[in-house]
Amino acid sequence: MKNTPFTEKHIALGAKMVDFAGYNMPISYTSINDEHAAVRKNAGVFDVSHMGEFILKGDRALDLIQRVTSNDASKLTAGQAQYSCLPNDEGGIVDDLLVYCIEPNKTYMLVVNASNIEKDWNWISRHNTNGAEMHNISDKTGLLAIQGPNATRILQSLTDMDILNLKYYTFVKGRFAGVDNVLVSATGYTGAGGVEIYFEDKGDDADRIWNAIFEAGAAAGIRAIGLGARDTLRLEMGYCLYGNDIDDTTSPLEAGLGWITKFSKTFTASHILQQQKADGVERKLVGFEMIDRGIPRHGYEIKDQLGATIGVVTSGTQSPSLGKAIGMGYVRTAYAAIDTEIFIKVRDKLLLARVVRIPFA
Amino acid sequence: MSFPAHLRYTKDHEWISIEGNVATIGITDFAQRELGDIVYVEVESIGKPLAAGDVFGTVEAVKTVSDLFLPVSGTVTELNAALANAPELVNNDPYGEGWMIKMTVDNPDDVNGLLDAAGYEAVVA
Numbered sequence: 141m142k143n144t145p146f147t148e149k150h151i152a153l154g155a156k157m158v159d160f161a162g163y164n165m166p167i168s169y170t171s172i173n174d175e176h177a178a179v180r181k182n183a184g185v186f187d188v189s190h191m192g193e194f195i196l197k198g199d200r201a202l203d204l205i206q207r208v209t210s211n212d213a214s215k216l217t218a219g220q221a222q223y224s225c226l227p228n229d230e231g232g233i234v235d236d237l238l239v240y241c242i243e244p245n246k247t248y249m250l251v252v253n254a255s256n257i258e259k260d261w262n263w264i265s266r267h268n269t270n271g272a273e274m275h276n277i278s279d280k281t282g283l284l285a286i287q288g289p290n291a292t293r294i295l296q297s298l299t300d301m302d303i304l305n306l307k308y309y310t311f312v313k314g315r316f317a318g319v320d321n322v323l324v325s326a327t328g329y330t331g332a333g334g335v336e337i338y339f340e341d342k343g344d345d346a347d348r349i350w351n352a353i354f355e356a357g358a359a360a361g362i363r364a365i366g367l368g369a370r371d372t373l374r375l376e377m378g379y380c381l382y383g384n385d386i387d388d389t390t391s392p393l394e395a396g397l398g399w400i401t402k403f404s405k406t407f408t409a410s411h412i413l414q415q416q417k418a419d420g421v422e423r424k425l426v427g428f429e430m431i432d433r434g435i436p437r438h439g440y441e442i443k444d445q446l447g448a449t450i451g452v453v454t455s456g457t458q459s460p461s462l463g464k465a466i467g468m469g470y471v472r473t474a475y476a477a478i479d480t481e482i483f484i485k486v487r488d489k490l491l492l493a494r495v496v497r498i499p500f501a
Numbered sequence: 502m503s504f505p506a507h508l509r510y511t512k513d514h515e516w517i518s519i520e521g522n523v524a525t526i527g528i529t530d531f532a533q534r535e536l537g538d539i540v541y542v543e544v545e546s547i548g549k550p551l552a553a554g555d556v557f558g559t560v561e562a563v564k565t566v567s568d569l570f571l572p573v574s575g576t577v578t579e580l581n582a583a584l585a586n587a588p589e590l591v592n593n594d595p596y597g598e599g600w601m602i603k604m605t606v607d608n609p610d611d612v613n614g615l616l617d618a619a620g621y622e623a624v625v626a
Binding site: 156167168171172173368371372433434435437457458460465487 | 534537538540541543559561563564565566592
């Protein structure tokens with residue numbers, strides 16, 4: 141199991157640790173509900189250093205990105221980031237990712253899921269037929285997400301970069317907490333606002349950054365947040381989790397990711413996806429809330445009122461903010477309309493649920 | 502983590518205390534920590550004779566769900582009504598106000614076959 145630059149800090153804080161994608165990660169420090177509320181109402185710090193980062197460089201970099209990703213990276217200017225996905229040859233999803241434009245036509249950073257680092261690297265390398273320069277900097281890159289309505293106000297005291305007014309999906313690079321070359325990005329996986337900060341893990345920089353953030357946020361009550369609350373926070377927003385809601389067998393159109401699937405260019409399986417768009421998808425990822433008491437979980441079957449299977453749950457939890465059980469899952473398109481009544485098979489019972497709009501919260 | 506000496510335990514992380522032939526059952530401090538924030542406890546076995554090791558209910562936490570196993574043979578008579586509005590009692594006081602069920606035990610001597618505090622502590626160490 142790999143450690144992040146912060147593993148010892150998590151253990152010292154008494155976190156419950158788990159093996160996540162081969163990394164020793166904190167699942168929670170106190171309780172998922174408390175940590176969730178701290179992020180929604182105040183500010184929390186997530187160690188997400190397990191995520192993967194690739195640098196793509198040279199005059200062939202953009203061409204490669206355009207061919208392997210579904211969104212249109214040619215629109216990006218320096219300091220902009222974009223959510224995208226890597227389709228596979230069948231129109232499924234190799235991974236979802238963020239594309240950072242460091243310098244247009246020259247330097248890009250791709251941020252991928254920890255569980256897919258090797259798979260993505262091999263996939264992109266295989267398509268790199270024009271010789272773009274590729275570097276996997278995952279192991280030496282630290283990444284903290286500081287999320288919540290008070291996050292940027294707390295962090296602003298640690299840098300001269302304008303973090304308070306950083307627009308969503310843009311980033312700046314500079315000195316932060318006395319460390320140079322820190323990339324601060326107005327992105328996140330919580331819907332609570334805040335930033336993610338990337339830095340090279342060298343010397344005691346990771347320590348300095350962590351300590352500076354917790355000192356700056358002490359008066360406001362900033363807290364460390366584990367992967368458990370990260371999951372409940374993202375699910376309330378209806379954000380997809382790779383391996384749960386999207387995978388090699390789901391298309392971005394089925395997953396509601398048509399907005400990052402741009403047919404203004406050609407990319408892996410774009411003709412398949414374009415045909416799928418023209419024909420209409422047979423199943424759709426929907427959000428639903430439980431009417432009967434029960435909590436949907438990944439893999440539970442979705443049924444119609446006669447008990448016929450119409451889909452499968454991909455994510456589910458008790459929503460800490462809403463106080464009710466919510467989930468996402470694929471259903472046959474006829475059952476995807478808002479307010480449709482569906483049934484979730486929880487152990488041996490069929491429990492009533494209703495399709496609702498996402499985000500939930 | 503606490504392991505009160507006056508209780509008996511199972512490898513499935515339930516505790517039991519007995520007076521006469523009436524037992525009180527809950528889950529251990531270790532179990533509530535592993536489960537995390539508990540959302541509700543469901544018990545639909547009241548009044549049915551069950552054998553030791555049978556599932557008497559389920560506990561749903563934010564992150565996961567787990568079956569609950571009867572430590573000894575008998576009949577569940579009562580679910581802790583306080584848990585309906587305050588399931589967090591299981592997290593905050595697993596051996597006290599967070600108790601889950603009461604049952605009548607077929608053979609009170611069965612309890613002697615369960616783990617004592619030291620034996621259970623060794624299981625979760």
